[in-house]
Amino acid sequence: MTDRPVWADRPWRALRTVTASQTADVCVVGLGGSGLAAVDEALNLGKSVIGVDAGPVAGEAAGRNGGFLLAGMAESYHDAIARWGDAARDMYQMTLDELDILMAQPASRRTGSLRIAASPEELKHVATEIEALVADDFPVERYSGPEGEGALFPLDGVCNPMQRCQDLALRLIDDGAALHEHSRALSVESNRVETEQGVINAEQVIVAIDGRLELLFPELEGRVRTARLEMLATEPFVHRFDRPVYTSWGYLYWQQLDWGSLAIGGMRDRFMEESWSVSYGPTKPLQEALDEFVRGMGITAQVTHRWAGHAAYTPDRAPIYEEIRPNVWVVGGYCGHGNVMGSIYGRAAVRSAIAGEREPLL
Numbered sequence: 001m002t003d004r005p006v007w008a009d010r011p012w013r014a015l016r017t018v019t020a021s022q023t024a025d026v027c028v029v030g031l032g033g034s035g036l037a038a039v040d041e042a043l044n045l046g047k048s049v050i051g052v053d054a055g056p057v058a059g060e061a062a063g064r065n066g067g068f069l070l071a072g073m074a075e076s077y078h079d080a081i082a083r084w085g086d087a088a089r090d091m092y093q094m095t096l097d098e099l100d101i102l103m104a105q106p107a108s109r110r111t112g113s114l115r116i117a118a119s120p121e122e123l124k125h126v127a128t129e130i131e132a133l134v135a136d137d138f139p140v141e142r143y144s145g146p147e148g149e150g151a152l153f154p155l156d157g158v159c160n161p162m163q164r165c166q167d168l169a170l171r172l173i174d175d176g177a178a179l180h181e182h183s184r185a186l187s188v189e190s191n192r193v194e195t196e197q198g199v200i201n202a203e204q205v206i207v208a209i210d211g212r213l214e215l216l217f218p219e220l221e222g223r224v225r226t227a228r229l230e231m232l233a234t235e236p237f238v239h240r241f242d243r244p245v246y247t248s249w250g251y252l253y254w255q256q257l258d259w260g261s262l263a264i265g266g267m268r269d270r271f272m273e274e275s276w277s278v279s280y281g282p283t284k285p286l287q288e289a290l291d292e293f294v295r296g297m298g299i300t301a302q303v304t305h306r307w308a309g310h311a312a313y314t315p316d317r318a319p320i321y322e323e324i325r326p327n328v329w330v331v332g333g334y335c336g337h338g339n340v341m342g343s344i345y346g347r348a349a350v351r352s353a354i355a356g357e358r359e360p361l362l
């Protein structure tokens, strides 16, 4: 089975590895969407920045995800309010603000998104979520259509996640950031990041890694846990889905891409134990379950891509956002919702590192 995301088939100018010791105001470890947002924030604040990634830019989840740009957190709105109170409302607003920024990028489209209920119980849950959002003046509508019954979130959208990150990385290089691929951080200490071929000395270090975060910081074990999430894509077929759909309590999601291919992922709930894994590549049983679901939708287009990526989950669904060592801030653990949340936390981590204090995020 391949491990090639449908998004990666695009020429990319590879970035040099770290080849010598260097110094900057800020070093960002991890060049997915969150790390790139951190680099952007540091440049905006007038800092010199070096960014390093173990692989290519967006080589992990940021470039191999479903491309959903969703308002809110990993939990449904009313569940988040029950857990976090007003802080969840503030967070929801922050994700709407971030969506405005993301939608202005060429790799994104504001299509709205559909949450479709797969059972009467889920439909009740969707109805409660709609009520809670309406009560707080957030935009949402009841939806009934060919996909099923549920909710329409009009401000959500989709992106080509790989293109989004690559576009941003090139812009950041033009703005003065020194970004290095294939330069794994072997250790991260206060003011010092060691890679195989050079040491980076920086006043502040930001670590923006989602899946596999606990491998770099074993002390986070128990607070973040990595899951392997899988997807596939088909060859193009006649356009049928105008908006991205997520259903089955978020365990199944798909979007039909501009060029007609279906990108679909999920089914982790059927393989929960096996999915808690830092190993790479798609697995046969889960891919077969996705195949069966696609056929069940009456889609006969052949599968062209199968892939997996990692995302980190936290027990209380709030991301990790803390100074793990003096002058080393870590963000991650977006529970499968990092496209929008990751940018918010990546930027917040830079401001926190410079100001020396946390901002009031979850």
Ligand SMILES: Cc1cc2nc3c(=O)[nH]c(=O)nc-3n(C[C@H](O)[C@H](O)[C@H](O)COP(=O)(O)OP(=O)(O)OC[C@H]3O[C@@H](n4cnc5c(N)ncnc54)[C@H](O)[C@@H]3O)c2cc1C
Residues within 6 Å of the ligand: 029, 030, 031, 032, 033, 034, 035, 052, 053, 054, 055, 056, 057, 058, 059, 060, 061, 062, 063, 064, 065, 066, 067, 068, 069, 070, 183, 184, 185, 186, 208, 209, 210, 211, 212, 216, 228, 229, 230, 231, 265, 308, 309, 310, 311, 332, 334, 335, 336, 337, 338, 339, 340, 342
């Ligand atoms: C299949 C799949 C589908 C998903 N679908 C969606 C979706 O539709 N919408 C959504 O919002 N979220 C989705 N997610 C979750 C989302 O992709 C992630 O939460 C988000 O991309 C995290 O971005 P990040 O930049 O924080 O982390 P990552 O993308 O994990 O990037 C971290 C980077 O750090 C690098 N790195 C790791 N260790 C080191 C080291 N030691 N030294 C240097 N670099 C290192 C990695 O190579 C990687 O490039 C999905 C995830 C997967 C796997």
